[in-house]
Amino acid sequence: MQRASLFTISSQEDFLKRSLETFHYQYKHVEVYRRFVDYLGKDPSGVKDLYSIPFLPIELFKNHRIWDSSKPFSPEILTFKSSGTTGMERSVHYVADPLLYQESIERSFVQFLGSPKERVVLGLLPSYQENGDSSLIYMVNHLMQESGRKQNGYYLYDHKALSHQLAALAERRIPVLLFGVSFALLDYLESEGDKSFLKHLDLTVLETGGMKGRKEEITKEVLLEELRQGFCTEKIYSEYSMTELLSQAYALEDNLYRTPPWMRVLIRQVEDPLRYVEEGRTGAINIIDLCNVHSCAFIATKDLGLLQGGGFKVLGRMDNSDVRGCSLLVV
Structure with a gap:
């Protein structure tokens, strides 16, 4: 193949x-x-x-x-696991060709969002970082590498540090792409501290889902509107993928996902x-x-x-x- x-x-x-x-x-x-x-x-x-x-x-x-039996298998093969609580059975995806995954990431991202080199890439993805072996973290890491900006990074629950970084980037007029799990994005907007700098920031937010069991369930339309209002940007987009896939679909308008070819x-x-x-x-x-x-x-x-x-x-x-x-x- x-x-x-x-x-x-x-x-x-x-x-x-x-x-x-x-x-x-x-x-x-x-x-x-x-x-x-x-x-x-x-x-x-x-x-x-x-x-x-x-x-x-x-x-x-x-x-x-x-697994493809024509490929040799070893414990060192790149492995992704789905998120889950302790003791929960998790899906496992073994990846024989990491370069194929990287090319899929790059090509679909460029198709829908443009080059990652044009912006700083930040992550607010606590649940994924905490579980480890996440294909999403691998993807964001790869986009950070492609971006090559020294300001790239993750913030877990440190909302003050994130605000400090965003304010500095707004002052320098540097475009930002913020990957965020839904509950963490809302938690950030609800946290203490002045966020008026968001009005002056060229910000794209890419929400990746993740509300179940963490906050009161709301419709996707309500979520997107709260994010638009809170982050002071119309560029609130969504990404759809999962551990078992090596490709991503993106929703840029009308909450409608589109796939690469x-x-x-x-x-x-x-x-x-x-x-x-x-x-x-x-x-x-x-x-x-x-x-x-x-x-x-x-x-x-x-x-x-x-x-x-x-x-x-x-x-x-x-x-x-x-x-x-x-x-x-x-x-």
């Missing part, structure tokens, strides 16, 4: 061709995926379009090694995961991420969403009562 061709996809036909190539490659080389496809009774020769490709339940990353979202029925709903109808999110060439590129997530206007919206999470066909998880 050639890395370079991933980033030259320019049409629906290209994407379909590459997706089918990846399906057959992973059926041959990723044992867990092959066993899952066989369990469904799916004949690989009959897979002719995106909707006939089986999507692996994301839960399998918690208790199976999703090598990534695609389909919406499946909740009641029947092998069927799909039309645009505008709510269902569960399936993701094709062709950068996942050495794990699994076809992931059935537990997020709810819908397709709209060439993009997609994320509407929440399925609970356990939404899951159908759980026996498929025993492979």
Whole structure:
């Protein structure tokens, strides 16, 4: 599988061709995926379009090694783990080609937000830093490296230090990109101290989700408006990815996420995961991420969403009562 061709996809036909190539490659080389496809009774020769490709339940990353057998495996391989509390089973994503992930980060970021070299990159991502092994932290670290600014850095819960840095950057008229988990961004806005300098700062805020269990739940629209008002900027954007993916989608307007050319979202029925709903109808999110060439590129997530206007919206999470066909998880 050639890395370079991933980033030259320019049409629906290209994407379909590459997706089918990846399906057959992973059926041959990723044992867990092959066993899952066989369990469904799916004949690989009959897979002719995106909707006939089986999507692996994301839960399998918690208790199976999703790995390309053509690649040597060792404990030193780059590994990402999902966030979770002590004792909680966490998803694990083994990354055979870190350079592929880095190129995916760079290309999608430039496509949606421009070059990271144009701004200081700051992080307010306490939950991710505390858990460790985070793909998001890896991504932000890489963008900081690409930015190359000495002011780049993380702030955890030190709101005074963050304010001091932001005020200094506002005075020097240096553009800033602030990555923040939702609850931490709101906590910062609610913290003590003068924040009038925000009115003079060229600031882009990229929220990464993360409200559940930390603050009172609010709608995404309310969250984005509170961030616009609090940070005194219209450039409040959102990023969507997860431990099990090597690509990111971005929402720059109307809370509508858009994907890079090598990534695609389909919406499946909740009641029947092998069927799909039309645009505008709510269902569960399936993701094709062709950068996942050495794990699994076809992931059935537990997020709810819908397709709209060439993009997609994320509407929440399925609970356990939404899951159908759980026996498929025993492979």
